[in-house]
Amino acid sequence: MTTTAETLKPLLWESKNLVRAIQAAGVTLWSWNVDTDALAMDDLAYDLWGIPHGIDVTFEDLSDHIHPADRDRVRAAFTATRAIVGAFEIDFRIMIGDELKWISARGQGDDAGMVRRLMFGIFIDVTGRKQAEEGRELLAGEMSHRVKNLLAIASGLTAITSRSTKTTTDMARDLTLRLTALGRAHDLVRPVPAQTRAPSALLGDLLTVLLAPYDDLGAFSGRIRVSVPRMSVGDAATTILALIVHELATNSLKYGALSVDTGTLDVSCSAQDKAVTVVWTENGGPKVTAPVGKGGYGSKLVERSVNGHLQGSIHYNWAETGLVVTLKVSPGRLAI
Template identity: 85%
Template structure:
């Protein structure tokens, strides 16, 4: 005969079952003596903080592991917990060598549940949640930036199309072609969900698709000239390179060589054992100067993407007759 809920309920409060539930939830336990500042923690909490088990610790000992940017905030918040009415939750980062973790400390304020001057609470590793939140924020910022750029590009493509056509029908046809090409380039930056084709492209083909919307006379037959060796680019590297080209072409259309009829763009590439070097050279456009303001979101995103995934670098040379951008990439990462 199956046990009833009333019969099962006492099992919930058996110490061994409470321990099982705590471990299943990923919860670790702490207690804090408000007079002596001494902390007691279970084995899971010691492991979470990277401290040898059964070590005598105080809050200041834990503070040494807290990320410097969070340390003062956490110390002030922890000291204020006794005056907080109701439950509290403090999220902060800790450093274990080179590893960064996010921890959530939770408890009851206003001395609720205090026993013999000892308060109780829990630590939870929330690193996964925080990374997911940061990823969503990055994606939202990237998409906002890209939408603004796409609107600017559409305006710029309309302008250069109007200069190269004489009738409204011709303009409509060419503008549609350019916007369609822009859509194909955008798909490279963000592949279609569920895509199963092994993503690998030749560098020359990749540049053809990305730059087609900006070339007045068709891919590389006009003022955009490309000279690259035959080499494959892997799926994730394709995304990063697409971001780079998309950002540089957008800025060129706004301020550089592609913003005027006389401007030209040359892209060359050399491959050596230590690095693949791509050089983006603009000439014939407006006189350029190095920006005096802090780099925008797009430039920061590029630098971080190139340094992170491609293990490379991107450098800008603001020559008066045109911008020169040098991109260096680890060849072993290019095929990834």
């Protein structure tokens, strides 16, 4: 017997095959009575929402599981679907204990098309897709931030080099050295697997490489001073510390002590059994004040790196004489 599309097509509508297709797609089913607010769901939908099988639920019951930030939006959307001709779709977050999931609700609107005052639709778990989208947005935002910072750094390094050289030849040579050093520092911020390696696992060497592009090579040599004990830094911590130092140095070059030829920067460190404390102290620059409102992308990136990856803390003291930043990390996290 020859199998053709015409012989296979009727099989698509057999109930057992529809169930197989729905389960394979991760689709869960629901219907909603717009008059009584009662919801009927299949077992997979109960599992998706973290609700015991078989109990009667209403839309209001499901609302208790919707993330508070999305709840009003979802209620308004479902109410509005009664006036929508055709299909609708809305994505929102739900909370199951401490677990967060993204759900996509899809259905058919328009009162005229209802069957006995019922609306029918599906729920799909789209958590993986949303996490991927958030990851791409985060990466795009970080890349944009880095590009803007690099342009600002290049401009600042050009100004520094022009103050410490007398001829265009000297300026070209010193600026090339600075940009080359900046490239090495940037490799530590964005290491390439199997290609980029930290030049040293020592904290002092790491800070020297990162801050070398910002130190004046001529008349103002020595404006950046690093004083840290001999201490090893692990591969993961190297990348995070590089990102933090790179961000602080960039801001100093734009707004702080490194933006003027009279400014100085001291980086010191003390190590105890419970904490490694790194202190970043700026002096001689413009008067500084604490930022108003929420911090920018860079400050959020630093806080997330310190609190999350290093499981430490960072404190900013916006003294008039210059910014003082205190970073505390456990020795164990620093060695990872």
